[in-house]
Amino acid sequence: xxxxxxxxxxxxxxxxxxxxxxxxxxxxxxxxxxxxxxxxxxxxxxxxxxxxxxxxxxxxxxxxxxxxxxxxxxxxxxxxxxxxxxxxxxxxxxxxxxxxxxxxxxxxxxxxxxxxxxxxxxxxxxxxxxxxxxxxxxxxxxxxxxxxxxxxxxxxxxxxxxxxxxxxxxxxxxxxxxxxxxxxxxxxxxxxxxxxxxxxxxxxxxxxxxxxxxxxxxxxxxxxxxxxxxxxxxxxxxxxxxxxxxxxxxxxxxxxxxxxxxxxxxxxxxxxxxxxxxxxxxxxxxxxxxxxxxxxxxxxxxxxxxxxxxxxxxxxxxxxxxxxxxxxxxxxxxxxxxxxxxxxxxxxxxxxxxxxxxxxxxxxxxxxxxxxxxxxxxxxxxxxxxxxxxxxxxxxxxxxxxxxxxxxxxxxxxxxxxxxxxxxxxxxxxxxxxxxxxxxxxxxxxxxxxxxxxxxxxxxxxxxxxxxxxxxxxxxxxxxxxxxxxxxxxxxxxxxxxxxxxxxxxxxxxxxxxxxxxxxxxxxxxxxxxxxxxxxxxxxxxxxxxxxxxxxxxxxxxxxxxxxxxxxxxxx
Numbered sequence: 001x002x003x004x005x006x007x008x009x010x011x012x013x014x015x016x017x018x019x020x021x022x023x024x025x026x027x028x029x030x031x032x033x034x035x036x037x038x039x040x041x042x043x044x045x046x047x048x049x050x051x052x053x054x055x056x057x058x059x060x061x062x063x064x065x066x067x068x069x070x071x072x073x074x075x076x077x078x079x080x081x082x083x084x085x086x087x088x089x090x091x092x093x094x095x096x097x098x099x100x101x102x103x104x105x106x107x108x109x110x111x112x113x114x115x116x117x118x119x120x121x122x123x124x125x126x127x128x129x130x131x132x133x134x135x136x137x138x139x140x141x142x143x144x145x146x147x148x149x150x151x152x153x154x155x156x157x158x159x160x161x162x163x164x165x166x167x168x169x170x171x172x173x174x175x176x177x178x179x180x181x182x183x184x185x186x187x188x189x190x191x192x193x194x195x196x197x198x199x200x201x202x203x204x205x206x207x208x209x210x211x212x213x214x215x216x217x218x219x220x221x222x223x224x225x226x227x228x229x230x231x232x233x234x235x236x237x238x239x240x241x242x243x244x245x246x247x248x249x250x251x252x253x254x255x256x257x258x259x260x261x262x263x264x265x266x267x268x269x270x271x272x273x274x275x276x277x278x279x280x281x282x283x284x285x286x287x288x289x290x291x292x293x294x295x296x297x298x299x300x301x302x303x304x305x306x307x308x309x310x311x312x313x314x315x316x317x318x319x320x321x322x323x324x325x326x327x328x329x330x331x332x333x334x335x336x337x338x339x340x341x342x343x344x345x346x347x348x349x350x351x352x353x354x355x356x357x358x359x360x361x362x363x364x365x366x367x368x369x370x371x372x373x374x375x376x377x378x379x380x381x382x383x384x385x386x387x388x389x390x391x392x393x394x395x396x397x398x399x400x401x402x403x404x405x406x407x408x409x410x411x412x413x414x415x416x417x418x419x420x421x422x423x424x425x426x427x428x429x430x431x432x433x434x435x436x437x438x439x440x441x442x443x444x445x446x447x448x449x450x451x452x453x454x455x456x457x458x459x460x461x462x463x464x465x466x467x468x469x470x471x472x473x474x475x476x477x478x479x480x481x482x483x484x485x486x487x488x489x490x491x492x493x494x495x496x497x498x499x500x501x502x503x504x505x506x507x508x509x510x511x512x513x514x515x516x517x518x519x520x521x522x523x524x525x526x527x528x529x530x531x532x533x534x535x536x537x538x539x540x541x542x543x544x545x546x547x548x549x550x551x552x553x554x555x556x557x558x559x560x561x562x563x564x565x566x567x568x569x570x571x572x
Contacts, residue, residue, distance in 0.1 A: 117162050117163060118162075118163075119148075119162065119163040119164055119165040120162050120163075120164055120165065120345075120346040120347060121164075121165050121166075121167055121343065121344075121345040121346045121347075122164045122165070122166050122167065122340075122345050122346060122347050122348065122349055123166070123167055123168045123169070123170065123336050123337075123339050123340040123343065123345050123348050123349070124144075124166060124168070124169045124170065124336070124348075124349040124351065125169075125170040125171075125172075125332055125333060125335070125336035125348075125349065125350045125351065126140055126169070126170070126171050126172065126351045126392060127172050127332070127350075127351065127352050127353065127392075128172040128173050128174060128175055128176070128177065128178065129175070129352070129353040129392075130172075130351050130352070130353065130392035130393075131171060131172065131173075131174045131175065131255055131259070132174065132175035132176075133174070133175060133201065133205070134204065134205035134208040134209065136175075136392075137174070137205060137209075137258060137259060137262055138209070138262060139392070140259070140351075140392060141259065141262045141263050141266055141268070142266060143392065143395060144166075144169065144263065144268065145263070145266055145267065145268050147161070147163065147164050148163055148164065148268070149163055150162075150163055167303070167339070167340075167343045167345055168278070168336075168339045168340075168343070169259070169270075170332050170335050170336045170339070171252065171255045171256045171259050171332075172251075172252060172255065172332045173248075173251025173252045173254070173255050174201060174202065174205075174251065174254070174255045174258075175201065177198060177201065177251035177254075177255070178248050178251050180195075180197060180198055180251075181198070181226070181247050181248050181250065181251055182244070182247075182248065184198075184230055184247075185230065185233060185239050185243075185244060185247050186239075188230040188231070188233040188234045188239070189233060189234070189237060189239055191234055192234070193227060193230045193231050193234055195223060195226060195227050195230065198223060198226075198251075199223055202219050202223065202254045202255075202258065203216065203219060203220065203223070205258055206219060206258065206261075209261075209262055209265060211258065211261040211262065211265070212261060215257055215258065215260075215261040218257050219254050219257055219258065222250050222253055222254050222257075223250070223254070225250070226247065226250040229243070229246065229247060230247070240286070241286035241287045242286045242323065244286070244287060245286045245287060245289075245323075245324050245325050245326045246324050248326060249324050249326065252332075253274060256272040256273070256274075257272045259272070260272040273307070275335060277302070277307075278299060278302050278303065278307055278339065279295065279298035279299035279300075279301060279302035279303070279342075280295060280298075280299060280335055280338065280339075281294070281295050281298060282295075282325045282327065283325075284323065284325060285325070286325055286326075287326065288326075288327075288469075289325035289326060289327055289331075290327075291327070291334065291338060291379075295338060295342075296338060296341055296342045296379065297342070299338060299339055299342035299343070300342040300343065303339075303342065303343055333350055333377065334377075334379070336348055336349075336350060337377040337378070337379040337380035337385075337387060338379045340379070340380050340383070340385055340387075341379040341380050341382065341383035341385060344383065344385070345385060346385070347385065347386050347387070347388055348377065348380045348385060348386070348387045348388070349387075349388050349390060350377075350387060350388070350389045350390070351389075351390050351391070351392040352389060352390075352391065352392070353391060353392065353393055354391055355390075355391045355394055355397040355399060356389045356390070356391070356397070356398075356399040356400030357389050357400045357402070357414070358414070359413070359414050359415060359553060359557050360414070360415045360416070360549055360553050361416075361417075361549075364546060364549060364550070365549065365550060365553045367553070367557070367558055368553070377402055380402075381402070381403070381404055384404060386401050386402065386403040387401070387402040387403070388400070388401050388402075389401075389402065411501060411502075411505055411508060411509055411512075411556065412499050412500065412501045412509060412552075412556045412557075413500045413501065414499075414500040415497070415498070415499055415500075415549055415552055415553055415556075416497075416498050416500070417495055417496060417497050417498065417545050417549060418453070418467065418495065418496040418498075419495045419542055419545060420467075420468045420493070420495070420542060421453065421465045421466060421467050421468065421494050421495060421496055421539075422465065422466045422467075422468075422470075422475070422490055422491065422492050422494060423463060423464075423465055423466075423490070423491040423494045423525060423526060423539055424463065424464050424465075424466060424488065424489070424490050424491075425461070425462075425463050425488070425489040425491070426441055426461065426462045426463070426464070426482055426486045426487070426488055427460065427461045427486055427487045428460040428461065428485065428486050429485055429486055429487060430485055437459070437460060437462075437485075437486075438457065438462065440485060441462055441482065441486070444478055444481040444482055445478065447481065448474045448475075448477050448478040448481065449474060450466060450470055450474050450475060450478050451466075451470070452464040452465065452466065453465040453466070453467055453496060454496055454526070454528045454537050454539065455528060456526050456527065456528045463526045463539075465494070465496060465526075465539060475490070491525070493541065493542040493543070494525070494539055494540070494541060494542055495539070495540055495541070495542045495544075495545040496537050496538070496539060497537065497538045497539075497540060497545060497548055497549065497552075498535050498536070498537045498538075499513070499535065499536050499537075499552075500534060500535055501534065501535065501536060502533075502534070503529055503533045503534065503535075503536065504533075506529065506536060509536065510536070512555065512556070512561075512563065512564075512565050513536075513538070513552065515563035515564065516551050516552055516555055516561075516562075516563050517540075517548065519551075519562060519563055520547060520548075520551055522540055522544050522547065522548050522551075523540065523541070523544075524538050524539065524540060525539045525540065525541075526538070526539035527539070
């Protein structure tokens with residue numbers, strides 16, 4: 001509750017970890033005593049001072065206690081009438097109060113030799129492996145705290161790290177909680193409900209740190225609700241995509257409440273939010289929802305009007321009808337970049353369990369290298385905000401930076417793949433024009449709600465890939481519908497190999513790729529150059545995908561190529 005008698009209003013805050021180049025200050029200036037000028041960015045100025053106990057956000061009112069120079073006689077009117085002021089409405093009171101306050105950041109007691117750099121605005125996302133158990137929750141909480149006021153270097157000189165002014169921390173579910181919830185849903189369909197492992201993980205973490213009763217009650221309430229839902233699944237023997245989204249949301253909703261409570265315990269004021277509370281809205285495609293076009297604006301509006309300057313948020317989506325949705329696996333990364341774009345932060349931080357984004361899957365390619373990935377994190381890139389991917393298990397590693405520049409010295413910056421997909425070839429049986437044929441094909445795709453990954457087309461034929469998430473019944477019905485006017489061939493056990501590259505150099509890339517494939521007997525069944533102009537995809541047999549990746553990685557990144565490499569039209 002807000003009261004006008006308060007001269008100080010304590011607002012919740014969270015922090016994030018960062019290794020950021022001083023070049024990412026976007027026009028900010030450092031002023032005496034570290035006052036930050038944020039007016040160009042539309043942010044309220046804040047000041048770093050010392051506090052013996054904790055890092056807090058304080059809103060301080062301007063002084064209203066100066067003595068008046070007026071006397072009683074001066075204040076009296078000629079006719080001694082008293083003028084009554086019109087009483088303000090509650091909303092006007094709050095609005096007036098907000099215009100009188102200025103934000104000041106109170107940092108932890110400055111360490112000798114600590115960084116005197118100006119803090120930068122960030123959002124931060126931690127994945128499930130970073131929050132695997134109670135010890136990892138504690139590690140991340142303290143990692144967060146340490147970045148508010150980074151410690152000095154080992155030689156006692158000021159820290160090379162930038163302190164941060166975090167706007168949001170986004171948390172995934174703890175450890176393998178999402179998988180456990182999905183398994184619990186399958187068990188419920190078989191007639192058994194058991195979430196004791198989830199209770200042990202979450203309530204055990206609460207007990208480990210003796211978290212406040214309110215937090216334990218909130219977590220237990222969510223777990224009880226989850227168990228009730230599973231009992232409903234057991235009784236009605238149905239688990240729809242809508243129900244699955246509701247089910248998996250409990251993991252993230254528990255984790256942010258635990259993280260916020262632990263941050264508060266160690267002196268970092270924090271508050272847990274569900275994503276819809278901070279303006280994240282999606283469509284109602286359950287299991288793979290998409291952010292609505294107005295989400296960036298709604299996030300900004302919520303943060304400006306209702307959310308404290310530093311918050312903890314979860315990643316669960318929410319559609320306009322008030323139903324819980326999820327953005328699919330990896331959706332928390334999208335939430336982090338969407339919030340970062342809405343708040344125009346200096347950098348988005350994504351913390352995982354690897355030292356950045358690599359040139360290929362390190363489980364397959366031992367010599368995979370860190371790279372800058374030009375197509376990741378679209379909301380942040382559209383807002384020209386760099387995204388840094390770091391390792392919570394190895395915080396000192398610099399990680400990878402994703403930006404609009406990339407690495408122009410490399411012909412290819414990464415190799416990725418998608419396994420176990422199907423390739424569908426559709427050839428017209430009639431002399432339809434291109435628009436007529438394509439229109440008829442995609443009308444049937446829409447009718448059967450079958451989505452496409454990669455596409456290549458001509459006037460009378462089209463090839464598309466379908467991933468394993470598609471329901472078999474939907475695919476078979478689609479084949480029946482298409483057979484009215486086309487010949488349809490479905491090829492199983494295929495894979496998509498995608499090169500992240502500058503397609504302005506596609507001739508050189510394709511010359512090297514096809515020479516390598518030809519040398520090793522790898523047959524390309526379909527190729528597509530993405531409209532984003534940063535990727536080229538090849539469809540090959542699933543049993544050849546590992547060999548294809550290893551051979552291309554060796555050639556393009558390790559300097560061990562058994563064919564000639566062509567760059568800028570010259571053999572190198």
